[in-house]
Amino acid sequence: MARLVRSQVEMEGRYEERWTLVEDDTTPEYGDDDELAVVGGPHPRISAAARVSGSARFISDIAPQGVTHAAVLRSPHANARVTSLDLAAAAALPGVRAVIGPGDLPDQGGRPVLTDVPAYAGAAVAAVAADTEEAAERALAALAPAWEPLGFVVDLDEGLARQDFISDPAETERGDVDAALAGAAAVVEAEYRTGAQVQNPLETHCAVAMWEAGTLTLWSSTQGIFAARDELASAYDLEPDDVRVLCEYMGGGFGGKQGAGPEGFMAAELARRSGRPVRLVYSRAEENITAGHRAPTVQTYRIGADADGLLAGIESSAVIGVGVHGWVFPVLNPAETLYACENVRSMVLPVKLNLGFSNAFRAPGVMEGTFGFEQVIDELALELGIDPLEIRLRNAATVEQASGNPYTSKHLEACQRRAAELAGWTERDALRSDGRVRRGMGLASQIWWGGGGPPAHAAVRLGKTARPTLVCGFQDIGTGTMTACAVIVAEALGVEVGAVRVQAGDTARSGYGPTSGGSMTLASVAPAVRSAAHDVRTQLLELASDMYEIAASDLVLSGGAISSRDGTLRHEITEITSLLGNSSLVGHGSRGPNPDGMRIHTFGCQVAQVAVDTRTGAVTVERICAVHDVGRIINSMGAMSQVTGGVLQGVGFALTEERVVDPTTGTVVNAGLEDYKVPTMADTPEIVCEFIDSPDPHLGLGIKGLGEPPIIPTAAAIGNAIAHATGVRMRQAPYTPRRVLEALA
């Protein structure tokens, strides 16, 4: 039965109370003794053939008849005022269909999308739509903007000195940190710095907009089709269902594609004014300067412990270079919650800079915070002469540290022990040498959220061919959600995974599904999917019961057949479904509430083995052993793929990826894939991946999210391994040859 409840909703660590429509999910959980046919096994993506054959249509492939091409005028100055702009000249050019400038668009999130006071190099000032990309380029030139350059600040230390904050610095404290540190047997202090990391998905931000009879269709490379729908409906004062947002295939987001985005707003308005479909695809340079990034930080820590290594107090601060605007992510959450400590104080200082906005990038805040905090823990262990693994085990938290609430489940210590075992941790000192190439091993741990929650809805149809169709309101941002959901449907209905058709990524076709963020997509929708499939299963078995005159409870579904438990009866499912004619069995499911008074977290540990060439400064990550605790695994192949991707982006953060800003002009000088270096296949270490695979007893299906956890500990583990290898603690990411050689000099 549906009811409205006040429920705590979590997104990337921010909790809020909200009215939520929930239905109690009465679908029985998989029993301990159930032999699961497909859940937990390795399954290739159901879209694999479409992807490799090129038939999968990504957003940048969408081109409705009569489509026009949009381009955006962006400020080349780090801070400026537009003193003249000739919109009419651009509009008068042949082939130009619409031109918009400052003030012509609805605000987005309270901010103008186009501005005449662009406060960073790359800020959008005007946009055009034309019949060809070349005509759009000519229109941009015809705008003939004149700029009055203004003073700017792009350096984080300078920004801090000017005390120009995005929001007030915020301090939180529990216990008595000063007293605890005064009485500690050992105290270490250190400053860590991290660079700006750009998501750089293969598919840049893009949208295609089309108006028909007062309704808007937007194909958007977005992580939130429903968020995009609601933003645009609100901006144009439309009913939500008068806006249809589609995203069947997208080439990655990694946090940076929330809602409609500026590209969606610009495309929608240009399409409205021109009366033609409009396609707006960011260039790689635009992707690098104006589509978001992980904000750079300066983190300082002062942490103390008693002689046994038990944490006495943790004081930390984080200066975050947010940019011109952006969310303030929980950089100090690892310091506050990863290990048991009663005395904790933290201070966050979000600094405003004349640089593009920052936004979510896979484990925003927590990943860069873990880079600092998990290395300080190693520094403390070294100071006390305690093994880094041992000091972590001694400080294991048994309740969630910020709230004091119990965890729904926690297997961090099992992850730490198993990762260490896989890596050969006890023999790690044998790796070390005094030679030119030094090897070492380091570990780091991870805490994240990822419980998901309501609302999420799903429907499953089963017709005459016995090939079920799932309709669900999520978008698969490349993580394999479609395949995981197909596995769940296949399990319930006893059919092949490949027989399940999944319809997702279309607001007009399904009920609500959540934004893909915070590692919550599968944990939110999978229970609803299972519930819907179970509904169909129940109906199918009732029909079979009636037809074969046997109790439904004596029937099982597997291998495409309905059988009796004693094995005397076996019929293909199609024997029944073929009688359905044009009717279908339809099942509905909905995500139930999360347990009250408990905290849902994911955990993991990674051990890195590195080789450092002390003469060239080259760091090679040879091996990562990753063990994560994310509840039940639905598709082991998909889960390992998530870990591989997370580790690789962590390697990039640790070794090569860093936005570089010119101090003289305030512009980004490496806004492209040549100079902004993401790891290549040749940089990929051997990755050994295991999961605890223990269902969370308090959550539907026992599953938690996995998108973010695997990126979190990689860079910190690499930093600890470099320190183990060289005996030198380097406190700034990325570890480029230059930084390594300067540190070793």
Next chain:
Amino acid sequence: MTHPFTYARPVSIAEASERLGAPGARAMGGGTDLLSQLQRGIRPADEVVDVRSAVPAGILAAGPGIRIGAATRIADVARDPDVIARFGALAQASAAVASPQLREMGTVAGNLCQAVRCWYFRHPDLTCWLRGGETCYAQIGDHRKHGLEPGDCISVAPSDLAAALLALDAVVTTDRRDGFPLADLYRKASAENRSTLALEQGELIVAVTVPVAPEASAYARAGERAAWSFALCGVAAARFAGGTRLAAIGVSNLPRLLDPADPLAGLPGLEMTGWKRGMLQALAEDALAAVA
């Protein structure tokens, strides 16, 4: 906005040379550098002259040496058995270029003539000194990856092949000059002429020849990642009967011949590039050790 240009693919050296003689004409091999320059408005072209059907491609034994056609693809050099057997530095340098896709497109002459990778030279909104402007933004800005040699421009020579061929004492043949030393293909940019190539307008590289195979040769380089990275430093060594030649890229404007006894001579380093001296010393030792 990309300046509009026409495309020509002449089938003879004479026609290519004539087309390239026109102001605003630029030669193209694989196009992997030229097209990205044009997109950024660097030295805009009125006509792009694709020379691949005009100049020879392929590798021929030439007495004790080897002759490589200007349009030979870098990948073909890297996998040539004779190059691998007798000109190790060149094989290794070719295999280290960029990525497999770029090596399949890029040509030997194009690689030698590519422009510097300085992120100010390539900046879409700046006109640096080397592009004809007033300011070397790198010197007052972020030059962490730049050269070790002070000057009007502190960008570095990017061509792996140039380091190997300079150590191998290669000579260049153009449509109008026969067999001049590779070092003479390059010149320091000056206030009057900002080009780092010493070719006349319309002059076209036809082939590169290594007259005599060395007794041993090797290439050592350090990039920023394991593939698709220009060299931070690259050093080639070639041992001949008369002595060992050592050449480097990534350290100064032009491919540079180094003194094997003192590779750092004349390369003091700049404010942000001192770290490269240690890297250069190490790679020079590696390359020399490999041919010892």
